[in-house]
Amino acid sequence: MKPLVRIRGVSKFYPRVHRPRERLRAFASLMAGSRIREGAEVLHDVSLEVTAGQSFGIIGENGAGKSTLLKILTGVISPSRGSVEVNARIAALLELGAGFQPEFSGIDNVRMKSALLGMSASHLDAHMDEILAFADIGDYVYEPVKHYSSGMVVRLGFAVVAASDPQLLITDEVLAVGDEAFQKKCIRWIESFLDRGNTLLMVSHSMYLVQKLCRQALWLHDGRMREIGDVFPVTQSYLAYSEERTSAERRHRREQSGDSGLYRIKDFALPDQEGERDLVIGFGGDLRAELVLHSPDGQPPVALFGVMRADGTPVYGVASDFDEIEAEKLDQNHFRFRICFDQLPLLPGSYSLRGHAMDSQGIRLCDTAELRFSVAGESREMGMIRLPHSWNGQE
Amino acid sequence: MLTNNVFRQLVSRAIRTDYLENLTGFAWLILQPLVLLAVYAFVFTTIFTARVPDSGAGGFVPYLAVAFWPWTAFSEAVLRSSNCVSANAALIGKVAFPSELLPLSAVTATFLMNLAGYLAVLVVLQLLGTPIHWLGVIPALPVLLLLYLFANGLALFFSALQVFIRDVSQILPPLMTFWFFTTPILYSSSLLPEQFATLMKFNPMSWYVERLRDFLLLGNYDLSPYDAVVPVLTVIVFWAALRFFRKFSAHFEDFL
Numbered sequence: 001m002k003p004l005v006r007i008r009g010v011s012k013f014y015p016r017v018h019r020p021r022e023r024l025r026a027f028a029s030l031m032a033g034s035r036i037r038e039g040a041e042v043l044h045d046v047s048l049e050v051t052a053g054q055s056f057g058i059i060g061e062n063g064a065g066k067s068t069l070l071k072i073l074t075g076v077i078s079p080s081r082g083s084v085e086v087n088a089r090i091a092a093l094l095e096l097g098a099g100f101q102p103e104f105s106g107i108d109n110v111r112m113k114s115a116l117l118g119m120s121a122s123h124l125d126a127h128m129d130e131i132l133a134f135a136d137i138g139d140y141v142y143e144p145v146k147h148y149s150s151g152m153v154v155r156l157g158f159a160v161v162a163a164s165d166p167q168l169l170i171t172d173e174v175l176a177v178g179d180e181a182f183q184k185k186c187i188r189w190i191e192s193f194l195d196r197g198n199t200l201l202m203v204s205h206s207m208y209l210v211q212k213l214c215r216q217a218l219w220l221h222d223g224r225m226r227e228i229g230d231v232f233p234v235t236q237s238y239l240a241y242s243e244e245r246t247s248a249e250r251r252h253r254r255e256q257s258g259d260s261g262l263y264r265i266k267d268f269a270l271p272d273q274e275g276e277r278d279l280v281i282g283f284g285g286d287l288r289a290e291l292v293l294h295s296p297d298g299q300p301p302v303a304l305f306g307v308m309r310a311d312g313t314p315v316y317g318v319a320s321d322f323d324e325i326e327a328e329k330l331d332q333n334h335f336r337f338r339i340c341f342d343q344l345p346l347l348p349g350s351y352s353l354r355g356h357a358m359d360s361q362g363i364r365l366c367d368t369a370e371l372r373f374s375v376a377g378e379s380r381e382m383g384m385i386r387l388p389h390s391w392n393g394q395e
Numbered sequence: 396m397l398t399n400n401v402f403r404q405l406v407s408r409a410i411r412t413d414y415l416e417n418l419t420g421f422a423w424l425i426l427q428p429l430v431l432l433a434v435y436a437f438v439f440t441t442i443f444t445a446r447v448p449d450s451g452a453g454g455f456v457p458y459l460a461v462a463f464w465p466w467t468a469f470s471e472a473v474l475r476s477s478n479c480v481s482a483n484a485a486l487i488g489k490v491a492f493p494s495e496l497l498p499l500s501a502v503t504a505t506f507l508m509n510l511a512g513y514l515a516v517l518v519v520l521q522l523l524g525t526p527i528h529w530l531g532v533i534p535a536l537p538v539l540l541l542l543y544l545f546a547n548g549l550a551l552f553f554s555a556l557q558v559f560i561r562d563v564s565q566i567l568p569p570l571m572t573f574w575f576f577t578t579p580i581l582y583s584s585s586l587l588p589e590q591f592a593t594l595m596k597f598n599p600m601s602w603y604v605e606r607l608r609d610f611l612l613l614g615n616y617d618l619s620p621y622d623a624v625v626p627v628l629t630v631i632v633f634w635a636a637l638r639f640f641r642k643f644s645a646h647f648e649d650f651l
Contacts, residue, residue: 027559
């Protein structure tokens with residue numbers, strides 16, 4: 001099957017053109033057909049093939065070249081080297097209100113945007129009601145777009161894109177702007193869009209969204225491809241990478257704060273973890289954790305464990321004093337807690353487990369450490385945990 | 396057709412922002428050229444008592460008016476569109492569409508508006524007693540169409556160049572003023588000394604205004620083989636400018 005999009009060895013180089021003299025020199029090089037030397041390369045040798053029905057997440061830090069890659073895919077900019085081949089009707093939602101002119105009313109901008117997306121006037125007329133219903137911004141459509149909130153701009157933009165019936169949808173980090181209800185509406189729309197056999201390419205910093213909507217992922221790092229493949233391994237190594245960076249920062253912070261914290265975490269580990277990679281447990285498996293706390297005065301501290309989804313939503317938390325558990329005393333100043341969550345009901349996805357050190361009364365929180373883990377498996381269930389259930393009164 | 400629809404949207408947008416957003420709206424469009432014509436009539440017939448030898452039956456004011464509006468359409472179109480690419484940087488960096496539609500739509504909007512004014516002026520001249528040769532409208536239309544093509548060519552060239560060399564928007568207005576005075580609009584080339592009159596033949600704009608006067612004021616429809624030079628030149632200019640624009644439009648985003 002012919003791929004919808006195929007890019008080969010694409011690099012993008014931006015010449016430095018801030019000062020008039022630099023512009024002139026760059027223009028002269030263009031006229032002469034020679035290479036421009038001064039500038040910055042934001043993408044280096046990226047190759048990607050997207051076939052119909054795939055859903056690709058593009059992840060990476062700020063400035064990794066994700067948006068540039070999307071712009072090249074949509075044909076907004078042309079690559080400095082390499083080839084781009086597109087065989088699909090593309091609709092792109094690149095930036096907040098791209099192609100919207102603030103002086104014009106929402107309706108006028110819908111007309112313009114739909115024309116830019118290749119919709120005919122009659123197609124637009126047939127879908128106008130649908131667009132307005134999806135955007136759901138009421139009489140604001142008759143107001144100039146400059147009076148809109150950013151959420152309203154995204155609503156209108158997404159509504160037009162949804163009506164244009166694309167084969168390939170390309171979105172940048174735009175959905176994050178809308179409110180919760182609208183985000184959900186968009187995600188539902190994208191899910192049904194994918195179910196109809198269409199293709200998605202999205203950039204997002206939310207690993208949760210990427211894992212939810214995409215089956216493949218590409219990790220861009222400093223303009224180069226770092227990893228490409230199935231969504232779970234790629235997002236996990238990306239999360240591990242950024243976790244490493246933040247924990248390096250955190251270690252640094254703790255060293256700075258010195259010993260002033262009373263109760264500290266000496267060691268926090270998941271015993272089932274192998275090597276450097278994040279722990280992966282099967283759905284319904286057991287999650288074991290071990291926390292060693294340091295107590296300066298020999299008083300037994302209280303341990304608190306919390307499970308969170310990768311985006312920080314708390315799932316469950318429990319402290320050792322709730323369950324009236326005594327710590328294992330290792331020596332004068334060190335106490336160990338071991339916990340096991342049996343048959344974890346968490347649905348597949350990325351999570352983290354936090355361990356906290358609290359004082360002996362369980363009042364003050366003194367120290368925190370975090371470990372990531374993920375639950376493997378495939379499930380179409382929604383939410384975070386599986387609730388025990390039965391249908392139609394059957395056992 | 397995608398480009399077609401985008402082009403229509405861009406033209407209607409340009410017309411609305413540039414011409415119809417003010418209170419008087421469409422009335423102003425007809426009124427403005429008439430008021431301007433009245434001012435010129437006063438200055439040149441009452442203050443300067445200007446005379447031109449081949450002005451036809453109506454005197455100086457119709458002589459000026461018939462050439463002045465096509466010139467205004469032309470120069471306004473070129474000036475307006477010269478910065479249209481950088482003015483629409485937001486569109487170019489974010490949406491994929493053929494960017495040559497930007498100068499083309501700006502020129503089209505300006506021509507449509509000014510032509511409406513031109514028609515109004517011709518009708519008023521007729522009502523005030525100047526015999527307009529309405530049959531001349533038929534040969535005048537292709538001339539105006541060529542003028543439109545010429546304006547598009549220059550607009551494509553300057554709007555692309557302006558992305559790389561910002562000074563274009565500063566250089567162009569005085570250049571157009573210079574061009575205005577070196578074109579026989581306020582005067583007749585027959586008033587010039589021999590060597591200047593020959594020089595003027597190299598100005599394509601003199602061919603345009605003189606043909607329009609011939610057709611509409613004098614009812615002189617004679618053409619010689621030399622009259623093919625400017626149309627051919629116009630087509631070449633447009634074609635070369637379009638190629639220039641397309642060659643460099645791939646690099647616009649880097650420079651905006």
